[in-house]
Every structure is written in structure tokens, then in C-alpha cells.
Amino acid sequence: MISSILLLGGIGFLAALILGVSAVTFAVKMDPREQAVLEHLPGANCGACGYAGCAAFAHEITTNAEAEMACPAVNEEALQAISEVLGRTLGGSAPLIACVRCKGVPEQTVNRYEYVGPKDCRAAQLVAGGSKGCRYGCLGLGTCEAVCPFAAIMMGEDGLPHVIESLCTGCGKCIDACPRSIIQLIPRSGNYYVGCISKDIAKDMKPLCKVGCIKCGICADICPFEAITVSKDASAVIEQSKCNRCGLCVSVCPTGIIAAVRMPGKVRISPEKCKGCSICEQVCPVEAISGKVKEPYLVNEGKCIGCGLCIEKCPADAIERIIS
Amino acid sequence: MYYILLIVGAALVNNFVLARFLGICPFMGVSKSIDTSVGMSMAVIFVMTLASFVTWLINFYLLVPFELQYLQTIAFILVIAALVQLVEMIIQRVSPPLYQALGIYLPLITTNCAVLGVAILNIQLGYNLLDACIFAAGAALGFGLALVIFAGMREGFELNNIPEAFRGTPIALITAGILSLAFMGFSGLVK
Numbered sequence: 001m002i003s004s005i006l007l008l009g010g011i012g013f014l015a016a017l018i019l020g021v022s023a024v025t026f027a028v029k030m031d032p033r034e035q036a037v038l039e040h041l042p043g044a045n046c047g048a049c050g051y052a053g054c055a056a057f058a059h060e061i062t063t064n065a066e067a068e069m070a071c072p073a074v075n076e077e078a079l080q081a082i083s084e085v086l087g088r089t090l091g092g093s094a095p096l097i098a099c100v101r102c103k104g105v106p107e108q109t110v111n112r113y114e115y116v117g118p119k120d121c122r123a124a125q126l127v128a129g130g131s132k133g134c135r136y137g138c139l140g141l142g143t144c145e146a147v148c149p150f151a152a153i154m155m156g157e158d159g160l161p162h163v164i165e166s167l168c169t170g171c172g173k174c175i176d177a178c179p180r181s182i183i184q185l186i187p188r189s190g191n192y193y194v195g196c197i198s199k200d201i202a203k204d205m206k207p208l209c210k211v212g213c214i215k216c217g218i219c220a221d222i223c224p225f226e227a228i229t230v231s232k233d234a235s236a237v238i239e240q241s242k243c244n245r246c247g248l249c250v251s252v253c254p255t256g257i258i259a260a261v262r263m264p265g266k267v268r269i270s271p272e273k274c275k276g277c278s279i280c281e282q283v284c285p286v287e288a289i290s291g292k293v294k295e296p297y298l299v300n301e302g303k304c305i306g307c308g309l310c311i312e313k314c315p316a317d318a319i320e321r322i323i324s
Numbered sequence: 325m326y327y328i329l330l331i332v333g334a335a336l337v338n339n340f341v342l343a344r345f346l347g348i349c350p351f352m353g354v355s356k357s358i359d360t361s362v363g364m365s366m367a368v369i370f371v372m373t374l375a376s377f378v379t380w381l382i383n384f385y386l387l388v389p390f391e392l393q394y395l396q397t398i399a400f401i402l403v404i405a406a407l408v409q410l411v412e413m414i415i416q417r418v419s420p421p422l423y424q425a426l427g428i429y430l431p432l433i434t435t436n437c438a439v440l441g442v443a444i445l446n447i448q449l450g451y452n453l454l455d456a457c458i459f460a461a462g463a464a465l466g467f468g469l470a471l472v473i474f475a476g477m478r479e480g481f482e483l484n485n486i487p488e489a490f491r492g493t494p495i496a497l498i499t500a501g502i503l504s505l506a507f508m509g510f511s512g513l514v515k
Contacts, residue, residue: 004392011386011399015406022410026417118485 034062036085040078041071044149048072048171062086072096072185073150073169096170096185098153098163102138103195103257105158108210109133120146125179133208136198138182144174186240192249194219194228194236195257201232211255219249219258222285246307248285266304266322267311271296273318280310280319327458333514334459335466340438342470342500342507347438351471352496354429361475365468367429369461372442374411375404376460379443380453400443408434438467474503 038058045053049070051060061067061082069079069090076095083090115124115131121143124130130139140159152167153174161174161183174183186193196213198205205212213235220228220236227242228249236258238249250258269280269289274296281289281297288304291297311319340346347368354364379400387393412430416423433439442463446456477499486495 003390004395007386007390007392008395008399008402011382011402015402019406019409019413022413026413028416 031062033085034058037062037082040074040081040085042073042078042150042169044073044169044171046073046149046171046173048173073171075169095188096172097165097168097188098170098172098174098183099186099193099259100138100144100161100163100183101193101195101197102136102160102182103211103259104132104134104137104209105160105211106140109137110208122177122179130180134198134200134205134212136180136182136196136200137209137212139180143177143179144183147173147177149173191240191243191245192238192247192258192260194238195259196235196255198235199233211257213257214255216254218252218254222248222252224248246285246309247305248307251286251305266301266306267299267308267319268322269297269299270318270320273316275316275318277315279313279315283309283313285309329514330455330458331462331465334462335469336507336510337512337514338463339466339470339507339510340441340463341467342504343511344441346441347436347467350433350436350438351467351474351500352493354432355471355475355478355496358472358475358479361471362468364429364433365464365471368433368436368438368467368471369464371404371408371411371430371433372439372460372464372467373457375400375407375439375443376446376456377453378403378407380446380451380456383447396444396447397440400440404439404443405434438463470503470507474500477503 035058038055041054041058043054047053049057049072051057051070054071057071061069065088069082072095074082079090110133111131112133113128113131115127117123117127119141121130121139121141124139124141129135132139138160140155140161142155142161144161145153145155149171150167150169152164152169153161154164156162165188170185170188172185175181175185182197184193194213196211198209198212200208200212202214202216206214213230215230215232215235217230217236220226220230224246225242225244227239227244228236229239230236236249238258245260247260250260276291276294276296278291278293278297281291285307286303286305288300288302289297289310290300306321308321311321334340338344341348341351350364350368354360382399382403383393383396387396387399392399408430412423415430442460445463446459449459451459478496481495490498
């Protein structure tokens with residue numbers, strides 16, 4: 001009895017002693033900053049930074065003074081915190097968000113055959129190039145939803161994937177997974193995208209999908225910043241660096257496939273500040289502002305597209321966005 | 325020749341997973357891809373050999389002289405757990421690449437029944453110290469072999485159209501059973 005207690009206790013004590021001593025002697029000196037950086041990284045180990053997980057990237061950015069912030073999923077708050085930990089300003093890139101460039105819901109499109117294989121777009125794509133009539137359209141089997149490490153993509157009841165803005169970190173996993181390269185990363189700040197990537201000319205596309213880009217070019221013509229290009233064999237593309245988020249293209253698109261990541265808020269004219277100069281009425285591209293000279297002008301919210309042109313032009317700073 | 329037979333006997337004939345049914349948990353758990361199963365196998369070989377060495381010493385120099393063999397199980401668990409912790413620390417300091425490769429698998433198998441099983445079998449079968457270490461290495465090799473084979477088969481499942489009711493663990497268990505039957509073919513190879 002006594003001997004067994006002594007023996008087990010002895011072994012336990014000895015083991016604890018050895019472990020305790022070796023924990024000190026063999027302690028790996030880890031940069032405390034590395035741990036701090038790691039805490040601010042998303043921790044999804046998605047690999048979008050190009051390193052083997054968040055820990056590997058934290059090590060790289062801590063040890064290498066030249067390393068840039070390569071994590072696309074880090075938010076602004078965390079970027080700030082990491083910059084503070086490392087004592088240098090990290091530029092990072094503008095936060096991105098994924099957008100799905102297809103609006104072809106099943107009711108508006110035709111299928112070439114009925115697909116009954118595994119529920120995976122990549123597998124479906126292998127069967128004679130996918131069942132959807134349009135060669136560029138979303139197959140709707142939810143591979144992007146399955147690969148998203150942040151659960152930011154959800155297959156909607158309309159059979160198309162929807163990006164949940166608050167969860168998407170712009171890591172780009174879905175882009176690699178989509179066999180048709182429909183998903184694109186664009187800046188988060190309320191930018192617009194064209195919901196179609198079809199290269200078919202309108203005559204070939206129309207029988208397959210009623211909501212594709214018909215290459216009419218109206219959006220390219222109306223865009224005040226020349227940010228949109230379109231040709232007869234390529235859907236309209238918005239050059240994000242030129243886009244000023246005026247939203248004119250959304251209002252003119254005949255098929256209604258241009259959408260914003262985050263619709264900008266509509267505007268409101270402060271009656272106290274407005275001097276009734278009528279400049280806003282003149283610049284408004286959608287005739288949403290009306291009123292009499294020298295009296296406060298009014299915004300028709302139903303017409304306002306939140307382009308913000310009037311805000312810039314107002315000499316009295318009387319116009320502001322309504323945050324919705 | 326004796327040692328070769330010892331290894332073959334431990335690895336194939338009395339395979340730990342498929343004939344003795346020890347270590348089923350990691351066998352089912354980390355056999356989803358070949359990469360992780362290879363990492364796990366390496367860690368098992370390492371830990372089992374080391375644990376056999378230490379537990380044999382504990383048994384014959386502490387338990388037997390004090391006639392405390394009934395404490396075998398708890399003493400072995402204690403020693404193996406402490407040993408793996410120690411080894412993990414040393415590896416992390418001495419060889420970071422090895423730590424990267426074995427790292428997460430080492431603590432996972434600390435108290436695995438295959439590791440404890442080999443320590444107890446060494447005593448039951450009356451092996452001497454060298455025999456015990458070689459037996460443990462052979463057994464671990466067999467464990468690794470079974471694990472990698474099984475992981476290869478499970479990777480194959482991805483491409484198969486399995487009836488819905490069998491998807492996931494059920495088909496894995498059935499496959500493991502058939503694999504076990506296949507390994508029964510080795511019985512009688514040694515002795």
C-alpha cells in the first residue's frame with residue numbers, strides 16, 4: 001500500500017520535475033509580437049496569403065521587416081492593431097468582397113440536359129461542359145458555398161449563390177473553386193459589378209438566358225467616368241479603379257443585371273442649409289431633385305439612386321446621405 | 325532471422341489495428357487523407373518504440389522489484405504521457421522541421437490504446453529490452469501500413485457513388501472490416 005503510493009507518487013513527481021525543468025531549458029523563444037499578430041489574424045488558415053496558415057504568416061510578417069500584409073481577410077480594425085504591434089504602418093490592400101457575376105436563375109434560363117451527378121459544380125462541369133444552356137452561367141450546385149471558410153456564401157432559394165457581405169473577407173477561395181470563374185473580387189466600398197460574363201453575342205445568348213448582358217452598350221455610353229467597356233463579344237466590364245459609384249449604369253441597364261455590393265444611401269437636402277440655388281437639380285442625372293429657386297429643394301427618394309453627384313456640387317454643403 | 329520474423333509477425337500477422345483491434349480511434353480519425361496518415365504513422369512509430377523502451381525499464385527495475393505489477397497500467401500511462409510531452413518539447417527546440425511534421429500528432433497519440441497495448445504486450449510476451457523495442461517498431465510499422473492503405477481507400481471513396489445510407493463512417497467501417505479480413509490471410513505466416 002505505502003510502497004505503491006510512494007512509487008506512483010515518485011514517478012509522477014519525477015516526471016513533473018523533469019517536465020518543469022525541460023520546459024524552461026528547452027523553451028523555444030517565440031517573439032511575443034508573433035503571438036499578438038496571430039491573435040488579430042482571422043485564424044481560418046485559408047492560405048490566401050500564400051503561407052501555410054495564419055501562424056506561418058504571423059511568423060513571416062513579424063520576422064521580415066519588409067513583408068507586406070498579404071492577408072486579404074483581415075479587417076481594418078485588425079490591420080490597425082497589427083500595425084501597432086509591429087510598430088510599422090501596414091498598407092494592405094483595399095478590402096475586397098466576392099461578387100457573383102451571374103443572375104441566371106433557373107426560371108430565366110434553359111438547361112441542355114438534366115444533371116444527376118454529385119452535387120458539385122466542378123463535377124457537373126466535366127459532364128459535357130455543364131447542364132446550363134449558357135456556357136458562362138452559374139451551375140448553382142453550391143461548390144462556392146462548400147469551400148467558403150467563413151460561411152459567407154449561401155445558396156439562395158433562387159438557385160444562385162449569395163454573398164453575405166458582413167461575413168465575406170475576400171479570401172478568394174470561391175474564385176478558385178468555381179469552374180466557370182463567375183465569382184470576382186471587387187472593392188467593398190459600394191462598388192458596382194455586371195452580373196453576367198457571357199461572351200455570346202446577344203442573338204445567341206437570348207434563347208438561353210433572359211437576364212444576360214445583351215451588349216447594348218447603354219451603360220458604357222452613360223458612364224460619366226468612362227469606367228465601363230463593352231463589345232459585341234464580351235459582357236460589360238466595370239473598371240473598378242475608375243468607377244465613382246454613381247450608379248447611373250444600374251438605372252439604365254435594360255436587363256437590370258448591374259448591381260452594387262452595397263447600395264449607397266440616398267440623399268437628403270437639409271432645408272435649413274439649402275439656399276435654393278438649383279445646382280443640384282441640374283446635376284441630378286435621374287431628375288430626382290425638384291423645387292423652386294430660392295426655396296429649399298426636395299429629393300424624391302423613389303427616384304434617387306444615391307449617386308452623390310449633388311453632394312459634391314452643392315455650394316452650401318446642404319446635402320448628405322441617409323445611412324440606411 | 326528471429327528479428328525479421330518478429331517484425332513481420334507484429335506488422336502483418338498480428339497487425340495491431342486489423343488483427344488485435346487496437347488504436348481504432350486514430351485509424352478512423354486521421355485516415356481521411358494520405359498526407360495526414362503518413363504524419364500520424366511516423367509519430368506512432370516514434371512514440372511506440374520510445375514508450376516500449378521506457379516502460380520495459382520501468383517494469384523490470386521498479387515494478388517487479390517492489391512487486392507492484394498490478395500498478396502496471398497506471399504507471400505506464402503516466403510514464404508515456406510524461407515522456408511524449410518531454411519529447412515534444414525537445415523536438416520543438418532541437419529540430420523545428422521534425423516538430424512541424426510530427427507536431428500535432430504527438431500529443432494525439434499519447435494515451436492511445438495501441439501505445440499502451442504494445443507496452444503491456446511486451447511484458448506479457450516476456451520480451452527482453454531489444455526484443456521489446458523491435459516488436460514495438462514492427463507493430464507501429466504495421467499500424468502505419470494499415471493506416472496509409474486505409475487512407476488510400478478512403479480517398480478513393482470520393483470518386484465513388486456510394487448509397488446515401490452508407491456514406492461517411494458506415495462505408496469506412498465496412499471497408500475496415502474487409503481490410504481486416506484480408507490481413508487475416510497472413511495468419512500462419514509466422515509460427
